[in-house]
Amino acid sequence: MSNLTLEAIELTRLFGGREAVKNVSFHLEKGEVLGFLGPNGAGKSTTMRMLTGNLAPSIGTVKICGIDMIENPKEAKALIGYLPEMRPIYKELTVDEFLTIAARLHKVPSKQIKKAVDIAKEKCGLSHMSKRLIENLSNGYQQRVAIAQAIIHNPLVVILDEPTVGLDPIQIREIRSLIREIGQKHSVILSTHILPEVEMVCDRVQIIDKGNLVFHGSIDELKQHRQGNKLLVGFTKAPTLSALKDIEGVTKVEKVEAGMYRIHFKNKQSPSEAIVKLSVKNRWGLYQIAPDQTSLEDVFVQLTEKKQKN
């Protein structure tokens, strides 16, 4: 059996003639966490709804472990756990009641339901909340219930739409480690608009913008895009621009503010060592030197522009 757990083939979705998602194809392997990045309204959620059978694609197919979502929706859906953007929880029930219903609807054999509920609660840190009404839980705990609901039947593919939204930093860390844990055995697709989150959790990344897939690759490739051969350097007694430009490997020097410079250099010829040495020698008063990370917006701009040129 191949390791492919999910295949999306040429997915296109029209909303009243407007293309929300255009010709998106990708695949997911077992034991992989795929980050799905994009600005608001880029088509992340639409794609995820198509993957989970909540929305029929206008063109294209979705296959879960080789099972076609449109032809055999029941069999395909049984292999998926989905956390939509708006958490689908029945607030009038208690945590235990809700998770039992979720297990039952996902065809967990009735003898194993109790065990499945316990495992899901434990994984999401909900064990001490069993008898509480979901309505009375805090926002973060409600989000955990929603995540527990998605993993209760031990699905092969877990699809999480912005799972860390509305959580506090400690909870975010816990959820991230949970996602990594799930990702070791199963496949996870995770959508977000927070770039650091993807770098921490995901093995592969794809970026969608205005319905187009603009980037698809491993996390290292994205990091390269992001760092993009630039250094941010600060001096108390700043040298002249030309002095910096003469250093080997430097292609361009920009002044950011008084004493701060952005130094562009040739690929794999980082001048950081030379800058430190020169600074000591000439008493420039170096107080900061760091790779200059571009923001997510800049990466988007770079990638979308590149796509247009192609």
Place this chain on the structure above:
Amino acid sequence: MILNIARKELKSLFASPMGWIILALLMMAFGSYYLTGVNNYFEVMSGAIRPAERVGVTIFVGQTVYSIASFIMLFAVPLLTMRLISEERRSQTLPFLFSAPISLTEIVLGKFVGLIVFLSILVFYIFLMLTTLNIWADIDFGYLIANSIGLWLLVASFSALGIYFSSLTQQPIIAAILSFISLFALMIMERFFASDPNHWFAYLSLMKHFQSFSRGLVDSSDLMYFFLFISTFLTLTIRRLDADRLRG
């Protein structure tokens, strides 16, 4: 799977005091009509001297209770059906059902069955209440059973129509009003054709078909009418939910 959804619906109904209060209030209303029915029977019958004017206690009390029951259900059922789908649409919990390995037909049938089980409790208790007459009199069980079947089919039809209207909107209140108006129209439709009772339009009236049951007659054509009525509206509901998936 249908039963699992039905269980979930029942759980939601009984999770809040709502379900219990509705049951209690309705039973209280039916109970008071039962009592007045028994009281009136003695008053009316003591005045009726000729044998032709005399009717059995089952028919007299049964008619009082079942006619008021069908009327009260006209208000009660839309209030119960209004939340079924519109509430899920509003709180965005439909993806929970849609992404589970169950078909739309199972979802809709499950919700329908859940509500019918709830309403069956009422129909059954009305029947039980009327059988207590047997302690003092020799009653006609066939008449009561026919009436119960009729009332059961009637509330099932109300529910099917209510579920359909609930699937159309996000606002439960709008669903309730729409289903009440259309049920009311369907109930009194035959009155508009009083001069021509065999007009095909009058045939569509729910009340016309309930009437034969309330005479104690179980007619297969009436059974068929209710069956078609229910399946039509459940099919429309399934199609409406499918449109969500197709149109987004």
